[in-house]
Amino acid sequence: MPEGRWSDLRLRVLSAAILAPLALICIWLGGAAFAALMLAATVGLITEWVGMVRSGQGGAGSLMAGCAYILLAAIGLVWLRADSATGRADWLFLVALVWASDIGAYVAGRAIGGPRLAPRISPGKTVSGALGGLLAAVLVGIVAALSLAASYSASPWRAALLAGLLGVVAQAGDLGESYVKRHFGVKDSGRLIPGHGGLLDRLDALLAVALAASLLALIEGRGVVLWG
Numbered sequence: 001m002p003e004g005r006w007s008d009l010r011l012r013v014l015s016a017a018i019l020a021p022l023a024l025i026c027i028w029l030g031g032a033a034f035a036a037l038m039l040a041a042t043v044g045l046i047t048e049w050v051g052m053v054r055s056g057q058g059g060a061g062s063l064m065a066g067c068a069y070i071l072l073a074a075i076g077l078v079w080l081r082a083d084s085a086t087g088r089a090d091w092l093f094l095v096a097l098v099w100a101s102d103i104g105a106y107v108a109g110r111a112i113g114g115p116r117l118a119p120r121i122s123p124g125k126t127v128s129g130a131l132g133g134l135l136a137a138v139l140v141g142i143v144a145a146l147s148l149a150a151s152y153s154a155s156p157w158r159a160a161l162l163a164g165l166l167g168v169v170a171q172a173g174d175l176g177e178s179y180v181k182r183h184f185g186v187k188d189s190g191r192l193i194p195g196h197g198g199l200l201d202r203l204d205a206l207l208a209v210a211l212a213a214s215l216l217a218l219i220e221g222r223g224v225v226l227w228g
Contacts, residue, residue, distance in 0.1 A: 056184025073207040076214030100140040101133040108132020122178035137167030159227035173208025
């Protein structure tokens with residue numbers, strides 16, 4: 001295997017080792033800690049979006065559409081966490097699913113390689129990576145359902161189905177951000193996270209999943225876990 005395939009792995013792992021525990025603590029605590037996390041993330045995401053649009057000489061429509069998308073996703077995530085009965089569990093489920101999808105796609109894509117998934121949008125993404133990410137997301141969904149079975153009425157099969165659907169949404173969000181970067185002629189949305197790029201590069205999948213999960217939670221009603 002060419003060593004260059006894993007050239008960014010060390011930076012990615014170090015960045016995740018620092019940022020992931022901080023995010024999980026804020027999610028677990030909720031309240032002011034979670035509000036501060038969401039505020040900082042939203043401001044950072046919008047700042048990066050404005051920078052990309054300006055660098056690509058985009059118009060006011062692109063600027064407003066991207067900001068609205070980010071704000072809607074952020075509101076959805078805050079609304080989900082605000083549910084005292086299931087907010088924490090739903091959030092942990094979504095974060096674990098998105099992280100699993102991202103890691104599974106990275107490992108499978110770099111290790112296996114093969115045909116490109118969408119070469120005109122994102123030349124680096126492969127079919128093997130997409131399948132690896134989807135499998136990882138489904139496995140996490142099943143583990144989450146089994147782990148929380150004592151606290152919530154949950155079906156592993158429903159959790160697996162939901163995780164698979166949200167895994168597809170996560171990858172669609174990733175591809176969508178890749179298309180936007182290609183459209184505006186930028187490689188990364190920013191340089192905030194070593195080895196990862198900007199916030200949009202890391203949270204693109206979560207933003208897409210947030211909108212889908214919020215819609216599902218709205219349909220199912222408060223106090224019901226997403227996979228229940």
